Amino acid sequence: DAKTTQPTSMDCAEGRAANLPCNHSTISGNEYVYWYRQIHSQGPQYIIHGLKNNETNEMASLIITEDRKSSTLILPHATLRDTAVYYCIVRVAKQAGTALIFGKGTTLSVSS
Amino acid sequence: DTAVSQTPKYLVTQMGNDKSIKCEQNLGHDTMYWYKQDSKKFLKIMFSYNNKELIINETVPNRFSPKSPDKAHLNLHINSLELGDSAVYFCASSQDPWRLGTGELFFGEGSRLTVL
Numbered sequence: 687d688a689k690t691t692q693p694t695s696m697d698c699a700e701g702r703a704a705n706l707p708c709n710h711s712t713i714s715g716n717e718y719v720y721w722y723r724q725i726h727s728q729g730p731q732y733i734i735h736g737l738k739n740n741e742t743n744e745m746a747s748l749i750i751t752e753d754r755k756s757s758t759l760i761l762p763h764a765t766l767r768d769t770a771v772y773y774c775i776v777r778v779a780k781q782a783g784t785a786l787i788f789g790k791g792t793t794l795s796v797s798s
Numbered sequence: 799d800t801a802v803s804q805t806p807k808y809l810v811t812q813m814g815n816d817k818s819i820k821c822e823q824n825l826g827h828d829t830m831y832w833y834k835q836d837s838k839k840f841l842k843i844m845f846s847y848n849n850k851e852l853i854i855n856e857t858v859p860n861r862f863s864p865k866s867p868d869k870a871h872l873n874l875h876i877n878s879l880e881l882g883d884s885a886v887y888f889c890a891s892s893q894d895p896w897r898l899g900t901g902e903l904f905f906g907e908g909s910r911l912t913v914l
Contacts, residue, residue, distance in 0.1 A: 729888050729905030788841040
């Protein structure tokens with residue numbers, strides 16, 4: 687699986703948009719971009735994923751550059767409960783039993 | 799209903815003991831996983847099972863033995879516990895991505911193991 691690079695930490699004011707970047711310059715054509723987050727010591731939680739088109743769900747938006755070498759996760763109106771470690775992962779989705787390989791992630795701190 | 803449940807949530811034991819952590823998922827998924835999160839917060843894959851068959855077996859000491867009696871259960875047995883085994887162990891499951899779904903993983907809440 688391709689490696690990803692994320693900033694170690696970011697800060698965001700409550701109510702503002704949080705934009706979390708991720709570089710995945712060695713991504714292959716059949717690899718998807720996944721975002722997960724881990725709040726405190728809970729189990730990681732799926733946020734969103736995409737292949738090449740931008741995606742949006744009730745939690746966030748995912749913007750993938752045209753060359754697919756980087757992406758940005760957008761939390762449109764961050765709240766204190768969004769404080770967590772955010773992981774950007776790339777992997778081949780259509781492969782049975784393929785595990786997610788977690789990096790260090792970005793620690794997002796949302797403050798009032 | 800809890801989708802992926804692990805027991806026990808906390809486990810404190812002495813070095814050299816043998817212990818087990820149980821995991822059950824009620825999502826009807828085909829694949830289950832064990833991850834380890836150490837004190838530095840790195841999440842590492844240990845094992846994955848697809849339809850009760852071992853798919854991934856990372857470089858894990860053979861003191862760790864996963865057992866999958868059926869698709870809904872994946873238990874982790876650890877022999878001769880060592881101090882370095884202290885960690886949070888997460889179970890997860892996913893739908894077989896060949897057939898359906900996105901390959902999204904659903905995680906349990908973790909089992910914190912402390913070896914004294």
